[in-house]
Every structure is written in C-alpha cells, then in structure tokens.
Amino acid sequence: MTTSEPDFEDCSDVLEHLYAFHDHELTEAEADHIREHLMACEPCLDSFQVEEALRALVRKCCNTEAVASAKLRLRVQATITRTVVVTEAE
Numbered sequence: 001m002t003t004s005e006p007d008f009e010d011c012s013d014v015l016e017h018l019y020a021f022h023d024h025e026l027t028e029a030e031a032d033h034i035r036e037h038l039m040a041c042e043p044c045l046d047s048f049q050v051e052e053a054l055r056a057l058v059r060k061c062c063n064t065e066a067v068a069s070a071k072l073r074l075r076v077q078a079t080i081t082r083t084v085v086v087t088e089a090e
Ligand SMILES: [Zn+2]
Pocket: 010, 011, 012, 014, 037, 041, 042, 043, 044, 045
C-alpha cells in the first residue's frame, strides 16, 4: 500500500476501487479522483449507479417492489449475472 498520489488512469482502476469508494475506505484524494472520473466517464458512472442501486435494494430488502423501476431492475440483474459468471470462473 502506498500513500502517495492516487493514480486512477483508466476505467479498470476506477472500477476496481468502486467498492472501496462505496465503503468509504478510500482517502479523500482517492475518492476525489473517483468522483472526477465518474463525472467524465459514462460507463463508469453507470457501474457506480448499479452498485448503488444494488446496495439500496439490499438495504430495503423487505420493500423491493417500491425501490426500483423495471429498467433499473434489469440493469441490476445484469450486474448480478456478470458477478456470478466471474465468481464461477475463478
Ligand atoms: Zn471510466
């Protein structure tokens, strides 16, 4: 681990840190980098929002019907499917 300047050059770096960002495990400077990238990069912003939606669903697990639009639910399902595939490949 290094405490020097954060270095999120491309999308894979940002996506890798997305979970830590959500969990507030990044330094202020790192979080700023992520935020800046998300503002400029639509695919990453998309992933960020799906992750956020997933967390909201988990938080409101007893009330899922009221949470997501059908469109959002499709995106969440796609993410879950991708996650399962990745997990099984390991
Ligand atoms: Zn990106």
